[in-house]
Amino acid sequence: MIDVQRLRILRAVAEHGSFNKAAGALLLTPSAVSQQIAALERGLGHPVAVRSTRGVTLTEPGRLLVEAAETISAELDLVRHEIDRITAERPRLTVATFVSGGRRLLPRALARFVAAHPEVELTVREAEPEEAVPMVRSGAADLALTYHFDGPLPLRPDAGLDWLPLTDDPLSLVLPPGHRLAGRESATLTELGSDRWVLGCLKTEAYLRRYAERAGFDLRVAASTTDYFFACSLVAAGVGVALIPQVALAGTGADGYGAGSTGTGAVSVLRVEPPRPARHIGVLAPRRRPHPHAAAFAEALAGAVQR
Secondary structure (H helix, E strand, O other): OOOHHHHHHHHHHHHHOOHHHHHHHHOOOHHHHHHHHHHHHHHHOOOOEEEEOOEEEEOHHHHHHHHHHHHHHHHHHHHHHHHHHHHOOOOEEEEEEOHHHHHHOHHHHHHHHHHHOOOOEEEEEEOOHHHHHHHHHHOOOOEEEEEEOOOOOOOOOOOOEEEEEEEEEEEEEEEOOOOOOOOOOEEOHHHHOOOEEEEOOHHHHHHHHHHHHHHOOOOEEEEEOOOHHHHHHHHHOOOOEEEEEHHHHOOOOOOOOEEEEOOOOEEEEEEEOOOOOEEEEEEEEEOOOOOOOHHHHHHHHHHHHHO
16 A cells, blocks of 8 residues: 555655755655655555656656645545535635636625525635635635636646636727827737737736737836736826736726726727637536535626626
């Protein structure tokens, strides 16, 4: 039988790339880590790690064991959270959400759900997609309102998660007061190739950089933020132009097409001419041991999106 603790140590070695660093992270001595890996190899009958002057690399059996360790760790975390849930005095539901979805979509769903299930103790946690996936997988969140850009959500086949699509959230161009393209209904990104950009998140930055490379212009960045609402304010102040999802525009006064106000100054919102980028918004939930109230909350979210 493969020892779970030794799998945990191997996982740390893979993560840190050396026995010494893994030992520091696990609060063990390097000798103890080496002994546990050696014992794992004896029990398995195959080497799992190879030391070199550049650190430690895993063999193919070692990589398979690390994948198994990640799955086992996630399952154990999920069981622990499930035990906490069933032994709690009140039912608990933890929902993860990205910021703009939490600001625009989540409040309506929360109000609807709380009215129907006042006995449930709700907890909301902010999480971007790369954080939401491990949270739901481990049980730290019972479900997540999240999104992905081009292509499907990057889920491993063994992740044990289900994706329920809710809506597409197209991105729009937001231009400062007096911009040369103000008054237009739509524009291409290439027409703004000479402008300076205000970035609202790392994912839109990655999209813009890929587009700029294909279109043959250099992306000039005037400001970089992790908040679309802040980015809109910077655009209104004349700092640059931005690419903003429609959900993030809602409530800023610039959520319709044409002129709008963000509280700093009038901006213009234009459609991006095809192919138009979009975020795909949905609900992420565990396939096994789903929370008894998760389906009701997902339904409330779907209702909020439809409205």
